[in-house]
Structures are given as C-alpha cells and as structure tokens.
C-alpha cells in the first residue's frame with residue numbers, strides 16, 4: 030500500500046505525540062506510524078510528570094500549545110509543589126499520574142485531532158538527492174514532505190535482568206530494527222545508551238502501616254496554564270520507606286550479578302539516573318536510601334517504588350525487596366530491568382533537529398540521547 034501526507038511521525042511516544050499534534054495545529058495532514066497503537070503515550074517508567082528540572086519543560090510545552098500538561102491534569106492523582114519552603118524560582122510542580130488515564134487522554138486527543146494512525150514498523154527511508162521521499166516498512170510505503178523519527182528506547186533494544194538478555198524496546202514490547210542500514214549509508218553515527226527501572230510491587234501486599242504517608246497538596250494545583258479547564262480525577266497518597274544496612278549488604282554481595290556491573294551492558298546512562306546498585310557502590314558511606322512508594326493508578330494495585338531501579342537477577346530482587354520496611358511480604362508483579370538501545374549522536378543534527386545530510390528528516394526524543402518524557 031502507498032500513503033501520502035504532509036508530515037509523517039514515526040513513533041507514538043512522548044516526542045512523537047507532541048510532534049504530530051503541533052504539525053496538525055499548523056494545518057498539516059499528519060500521519061503517526063508506531064509499533065503498537067494501543068500503547069501510544071505509554072509511560073515506560075514512573076507514571077509521573079514534572080518535578081525539579083522538569084516541570085518548567087512541561088510548562089514550556091504547554092505555553093507553546095502542547096498537550097503534555099493538559100494530559101497530566103486529566104490523569105493526575107497527586108499534585109505537589111516541590112521546594113515550597115524555598116523561593117519561587119526553584120519551586121516545581123510534580124504530578125503522580127494514573128498510567129492508564131494518561132495514555133487514554135493522549136490517545137483520545139490524537140483521535141479528536143484526526144491524526145492518521147498506523148501500526149507498522151519503519152525499516153528504511155528512500156531518498157532522492159538527500160531528500161527523504163518515503164518511509165518504508167515490510168509491506169507499505171509512506172510518502173511525505175517531511176518526517177520526524179522518534180524511536181525512543183526501541184532501536185535494537187535489549188532488556189537485561191542479571192545475566193539474561195533478551196530483545197525488546199520496553200518490557201513485553203518488541204524492539205525495532207533495520208534503520209541502522211539507512212543511518213550507516215547516510216553516515217549518521219550511532220551509539221548505545223542504557224536506562225533502568227525498578228521492580229513493580231502489588232499494593233495489596235505492602236504493609237502501609239509501617240510507612241510514612243505523603244499526601245498531595247491540599248490546594249488544587251494544575252500543571253497546565255489552562256487550570257481548571259481539565260478536572261483532576263480522585264486524588265490519592267504516596268508513601269515513603271527506606272533501604273537499610275541489610276538491603277545494602279544483599280546488593281553488595283550480589284553486585285557482580287547485576288547486568289550493569291557484569292559487563293553485559295556496553296551503553297552509558299544518558300544522564301545521572303543511578304540504579305540502587307550504583308547508589309550503593311558510589312555512596313558506600315550511606316546507610317539508607319529513600320524510596321517513594323507511588324501508585325501507578327486508581328484502579329490498579331501496581332506500585333512503583335521510586336529510587337531502586339535495578340538489573341539484578343530476579344532472586345536477588347526478591348531478597349532485597351523483602352528486606353525493606355513495609356515490603357517484607359511484598360509481591361513483585363514485574364521485575365526491574367535495564368534496557369540498552371541505539372541512539373544517534375546529536376552532533377549529526379542541525380539546530381532544527383533535522384539531520385545535516387537529509388534536511389527533511391528530523392529526529393526527536395530519546396533517539397537524540399535525551400531521557401525522560403518531558404525532555405522527549
């Protein structure tokens with residue numbers, strides 16, 4: 030099949046969604062091609078938006094007409110102003126969102142804006158005198174005046190837990206391949222980066238009576254400048270616990286089994302986002318590390334223990350989780366893992382994020398070596 034558009038966005042993550050919406054607002058006919066349209070707008074890691082160093086990005090996106098802040102207001106289940114005791118210049122809004130409600134808000138917006146959406150995997154671009162004419166998948170060709178490529182953590186992605194390595198762009202999602210041939214032909218330098226995520230726990234098995242409660246802001250606050258235009262769902266609490274010396278001993282004794290420390294991973298982290306293994310090695314003098322116990326949704330028992338991302342083997346994850354106050358009987362619903370993926374060295378790009386060689390091919394999001402939903 031052949032399709033024709035003004036702009037084609039490849040990838041339905043945070044970068045792809047905003048790129049598609051901004052082009053639509055400019056009156057263009059836009060298509061979004063992604064590996065699985067049911068997962069558009071998915072939060073790969075913590076379902077939270079904003080915070081220090083991040084909320085200003087969300088607010089800038091909002092001021093420019095983007096949708097991230099509004100989607101956060103529609104799906105946010107806890108809002109807080111951070112650094113409240115300090116001056117306004119260093120304050121930040123942080124929202125814990127309901128993961129499913131966030132995806133739903135994004136997918137409904139794309140539908141409302143009549144973005145054409147296709148489930149497909151782009152494997153190559155055809156060029157004519159360095160102008161990209163078509164994005165090509167196994168069965169289809171998509172023609173457009175310009176293209177935005179946002180492959181996130183999926184390009185030749187590997188998922189690592191302890192000494193096991195499997196292909197994938199994110200847990201339970203396949204990787205994407207093929208584009209590296211185009212990059213090689215067009216002399217775009219590739220590199221490898223890594224990131225990680227903690228195990229998810231069942232709230233039904235956490236002893237909340239042992240944890241400190243962290244309520245949200247009493248006053249209703251919003252991420253978007255449009256304020257109460259978007260109503261928040263029901264608000265909820267987060268909690269706090271800590272690692273202890275026993276947790277640290279378990280991790281230290283098993284450090285060589287971590288994918289990050291066994292030499293299995295060649296990529297470096299795109300920014301300072303340390304795993305619990307890293308924290309224990311680098312800050313050996315610390316006896317505790319704080320863990321924020323954050324719900325992933327209102328109708329879900331999935332809990333995100335923020336601060337203990339790991340790529341240790343499953344049995345070690347079980348052992349160290351159970352050593353933490355309140356998690357003694359916690360059931361792990363999904364093990365923590367590291368993901369390693371290809372990115373393009375952003376020195377191959379112009380300031381507009383178009384590649385230096387192909388002026389109508391733009392790269393956005395984690396493919397450029399950034400990390401985080403807001404940065405994407």
Ligand SMILES: Cc1cc2nc3c(=O)[nH]c(=O)nc-3n(C[C@H](O)[C@H](O)[C@H](O)COP(=O)(O)OP(=O)(O)OC[C@H]3O[C@@H](n4cnc5c(N)ncnc54)[C@H](O)[C@@H]3O)c2cc1C
Pocket residue numbers: 039040041042043044045062063064065068069071072073074075149150151152179180181182183184198199205206208224225226302366367368393394395396399400401402405
């Ligand atoms: C395990 C893990 C842990 C993370 N930890 C953190 C963290 O602690 N803090 C933080 O801020 N951020 C973290 N992130 C990063 C955050 O998820 C990303 O920064 C953000 O999602 C990047 O957005 P994106 O739009 O660039 O890509 P993604 O959200 O990854 O979306 C990429 C999209 O491209 C599609 N795609 C890929 N290749 C193709 C192709 N060839 N054809 C068609 N579609 C394609 C995929 O289906 C997907 O929809 C983590 C991510 C992962 C996976």
